[in-house]
Amino acid sequence: MEKNKTLIAFFSRRGENFNVGSISRGNGEIISSMLASLTGFREYEICTADGYPADLAECNKIAKKELEERARPELRNALPDMSGVGSLLLVYPNWWGNLPMPVYSFLDAIDTDGLDIYPICTHEDNGLAMTERILMQAYPKASVKKGIAIRGSVVQSEPAKAEESLKVYLEQSGLLA
Numbered sequence: 001m002e003k004n005k006t007l008i009a010f011f012s013r014r015g016e017n018f019n020v021g022s023i024s025r026g027n028g029e030i031i032s033s034m035l036a037s038l039t040g041f042r043e044y045e046i047c048t049a050d051g052y053p054a055d056l057a058e059c060n061k062i063a064k065k066e067l068e069e070r071a072r073p074e075l076r077n078a079l080p081d082m083s084g085v086g087s088l089l090l091v092y093p094n095w096w097g098n099l100p101m102p103v104y105s106f107l108d109a110i111d112t113d114g115l116d117i118y119p120i121c122t123h124e125d126n127g128l129a130m131t132e133r134i135l136m137q138a139y140p141k142a143s144v145k146k147g148i149a150i151r152g153s154v155v156q157s158e159p160a161k162a163e164e165s166l167k168v169y170l171e172q173s174g175l176l177a
């Protein structure tokens with residue numbers, strides 16, 4: 001597997017979250033680092049110009065409004081170099097059964113034609129929900145693969161267990177050399 005042909009893109013939020021208290025590294029951020037060390041693929045962080053509040057209730061309010069409006073928040077980082085990239089490990093949290101709107105800002109901005117997308121979702125109860133299907137419908141030119149769901153609280157309390165699940169997923173997906 002050529003290292004530069006696969007990119008890990010993650011959206012993850014630090015601060016107060018469900019069942020984990022206030023965290024200095026988001027669950028998806030930790031997952032992304034694990035994926036990078038298991039594979040050697042490079043990482044790109046999807047973050048917005050405005051960010052999200054550390055306070056959970058405040059964040060919930062904003063996230064819900066953005067979902068209702070199908071917002072496309074402005075991204076802060078320059079887009080990654082996608083030349084030659086054929087596969088994307090897309091790490092995101094389940095937000096109200098959907099992907100956070102900044103993930104769409106990112107996917108809308110890159111060329112998804114022919115891109116293999118591997119959905120890697122952290123959650124606290126609802127798993128991937130419908131996010132694989134939502135991605136298929138939103139980006140019909142991409143090939144959305146079977147995803148994996150990992151509980152955020154497991155990432156924090158039993159990181160070795162989370163890492164083992166990722167390893168099995170990568171192996172089953174043919175993403176480990």
Ligand SMILES: Cc1cc2nc3c(=O)[nH]c(=O)nc-3n(C[C@H](O)[C@H](O)[C@H](O)COP(=O)(O)O)c2cc1C
Pocket residue numbers: 011012013014017018025026027028029059060063064092093094095096097098122123124125126127151152153
């Ligand atoms: C705005 C918001 C909405 C959420 N909605 C759901 C949900 O519908 N179902 C679920 O299982 N978890 C939900 N969660 C929990 C997150 O998916 C979970 O804590 C995830 O691991 C957070 O990842 P992060 O630390 O990388 O941001 C929600 C969290 C937030 C902040």
